Amino acid sequence: MNEGLLENPASVRGPLEEDMEVDEEVLKSTNNTLTEDEERTGVRDSGKEKSSSGARAPSISLDIQKNTRSAPLAGSGQTEKVPGAAADEAPVDWFEPLEDDDYEDDTQGWNLEESVAGSERSGSYFFCIIIYFFHARFSVHRRKKKVSVEEGWEDWPALGAGWKRKAVVRRSGSSVGQSDVYYMSPSNERVRSRVELSKVLAGTLDMTMFDYKAGVFRGAGQPKPLRGRRKVIKKWIPCGNCRACLITEDCGSCANCKKALNPDSRNPVRCRKRKCLCPIRKVQIDGRKKEMKKISSLTPQYSDPEDFSVNVDIEDDDEEKRKRRSCGNCEACNSRTDCGTCDFCIDKPKFGGSNKKRQKCRLRQCQRQAMRHLLPFQLGQTDFGSQEGWVQLGRPRPHFTYSRKTNPKKSKTQQLEVDLDFDDDDDDLLQDEEDDRSMDTVSSITQIFSLAASAGPSGIEQDHELLKLLESLRSSALPTLWFAIMVEGPVLQLLQCSKLSHMVDTTLHIDQGFCYYICVQGQPLLLTHSLYESHPSRLTSVAEVVALLLDLEKYNVCQGVPTVEQRFSQAAVIIERASTCDFLVLKETEHCPNCKALSCD
DNA sequence: GCCAACGTTGGC
């Protein structure tokens, strides 16, 4: 790059040509000789020195106490005092550009050291001072430009050494033009709001007078200017003319009508069949109507009862993108309760997380349109482990299908390919109604979502004792990657979250009476299983639960056996189990006696 | 291709 710059002087100025115009104009008007000297010596070829030496030249520095400035002698490494430079006359900005960071990228700023060196070669210290003066005087402007070109972060000493600030203007969407201000702590912690900033600086700075947006502290004599805040109301209103609006009676059977019957329902919702097909966008600012825009195109699908916007043709591509991940109708979309236990919930600040993932609770991801890796049943993409564990809870299934694989791990993947073949394409998720297995699975997902969604006040509060056990379990050290959740019933469920565990398909269910049972791949473990013998009939304490979980880890899931007709086939193999399959067998065993007997037939 | 990380934007 630098070689190119040297060959072509026109390219020397590079992308910061505009930024430099002020400096150049001033410099030219002050001393034309400087420009000539600059052209002769290539002073502004900021990349030149770096390319030739690869090292930074010594910086000019201020010696305030001695009331002198010292400039480096080219090539000597020595400095020479510059008399007559009164430090107390220097504006604050004079000092700031001397920070090392400002000169690190020579390709974007002009190189002071070379300027000084070039001046020195001409034997004129005066040039040195003039150059220094203008460099320092205007370098703030240039530095801002430089930072914005690179990454937009600007040093912000008002918050202390090492702090940075960045203002970002929104470039699209309905809030285009609005600016957001971010700060970066010395430890590179990104701060997005005043609240976060106060947390980061807690105990070190009083932030009460800090103007977050401007980035300055407002003193008592400099009160923060009061800005009249506009009240803006945006809403969609029914057009009153479309087919849906002309229906005068509620159907009484749709979800919204049922919701309306609920006395606890805060907001009345319109019957879905009467929901306007072409609503009007109404914007009021300070009580005055500012804008009304009718959406002309129709989309017949239902949408979220309180959100007309889902129902309209979206004019803006970005908005459409945003909507397409949420159908607005499924159980997950309508759920307002975070499970508080999935990895996305744990990441949330309100659950004490660090806000890195920034995703919606897995149980609230749209069942129809969410990206696959966000769903709670994605094998290999979730801490919740097996899809089977989520999809098949409580779902009886007499036979299990497997591909012919010797590697047990691969076998499990193949199994999922058969069971969850709908998963290949999100868009086809609910469309293939002929695929019974898929629909069965989706039904189960819906059930799980439903359970989770209603596991809030109505379920959990019914049984404080069970809730207490849940809390105790969560505050205790359970066997590796076992996790407790509460679902409708209420029922306490313990899940093995590691997909590497043999117990990934096994769940422990504890009901309100602390009676329990074990499910393996959705099948309840027969009460005659020996595992039950060594444990009490009710699990009332953490210790009892832990003992059972530890015991469970001693087992494998029975692998079943291939059906006779498929045993020598190269095609996908159907594995079946005996109707009296034990499901759980001790680790050194692959099959339970009953399945083994099948294979001997 | 997957996914952690995060820039960005909508909504309250």
Place this chain on the structure above:
DNA sequence: GCCAACGTTGGC
């Protein structure tokens, strides 16, 4: 002003 979370990106 702040939070929630969508969509992109870069590392692996």
